[in-house]
Amino acid sequence: MEHAGKHALVTGGGSGIGKGIALALAHAGAEVTITGRRADTLATAAALHPRLNALEMDVTDEASVREGIAAAAALRGPVRICVANAGIAEGGPFAQTTLADWRHMMATNLDGAFLTFQAALATLGDDDAARMIVVSSIAGVRGLKNAIPYTVTKHGVIGLIRGLSEEYMRRPITFNALCPGYVDTAIVRGQLPGLMRRFDVDEQGAIDIIAKGNRHRRLLQVDETTGAAMWLCSDAARSVNGQTIEISGGQV
Known part of the structure; x- marks a missing residue:
């Protein structure tokens, strides 16, 4: 129950990697807000544990993110653990990628992480310790053909956590990225x-x-990414900051 009394927020927490992390945090005592766009998916996930709390939120909509996270913090306290997991994975040849395709990927995977972290940080007091994690990908540390916009966003979120780790160095907040392979x-x-x-x-x-x-x-199985996330959230990882944790069965 290491996280008893803490408020955790996991975007895209209704399924997949996000659901696995959210459930593990709830079992560890945290009150967890899980967000997503589909109410039915969130409700199904929230039914798995009494400390999972559903919040409809669209990470591509600034007002939805800022108002949603502020409301969750008003109910459950400052966001001491934030997992920016919401994202999409779409591919295709670069020559056939439209600007609309590009912007949709950026809005979801990169802008969504920016908005989520900014809104979560706004809930914290000056002395509050916190863990901020973004779910990137092995595409964030190498190039993937036929997935250029996706690759760019996953590189981008690594730049985001590295910059934030420097800017908030004097505060008890860490920023790290999980980079799983195919789960x-x-x-x-x-x-x-x-x-x-x-x-x-x-x-x-x-x-x-x-x-x-x-x-x-x-x-990979979901629990392999969940285990890495839980370590990053632990007190033992308090000096792990600005790092990419690659989970792919070997060197990327």
């Missing part, structure tokens, strides 16, 4: 039908194709 989530599973058609393979064959992106050639 067995609904987003990854959603790619399987297209791969099955493209390569004429069965479901396992499609999973094997994706898993090649991880050095140990298997899909």
Whole structure:
């Protein structure tokens, strides 16, 4: 119960990596606000633990983020743990990427993290200790073909936490990035039908194709990212700041 009495906020907390982290924080005693755009998904996740609290919020909408986080802090206290996890993963050839595609990716993955951190920091007192984590990707530390806007956003959020770690160095707040490889989530599973058609393979064959992106050639499980997040939130990680934690079965 290390986090008893703390208020944690996890964007995109209704599914996948975000849900795993939110649930672990709740089990560790935190009151957790989980945000997302789909009320039904949030409600299903919130039913898993009495300390999970749903908040409809769109990270691409400035008013939604600022008002939502302020309201959550009024109910549960300053945001002592903030996990900026909400994001989208879409790809395609660079030559066919439209400006609208580019801006949608930036608004969700990069602007959303900026707004989330700024609003969460605004809830803190000068002496409040806090942990700020962004969920980046292995795409944040290397280039991925056919996913240029996504790659740019994941590099961008690493720049965000590195800059913030310097700006807030004199305060008891840390900023770090998780950089997982391919995790067995609904987003990854959603790619399987297209791969099955493209390569004429069965479901396992499609999973094997994706898993090649991880050095140990298997899909990561959600709890592997959750474990890293919980360590970064712990007191033992109080001097870990401005870092990228790569979780991909080997060196990226």
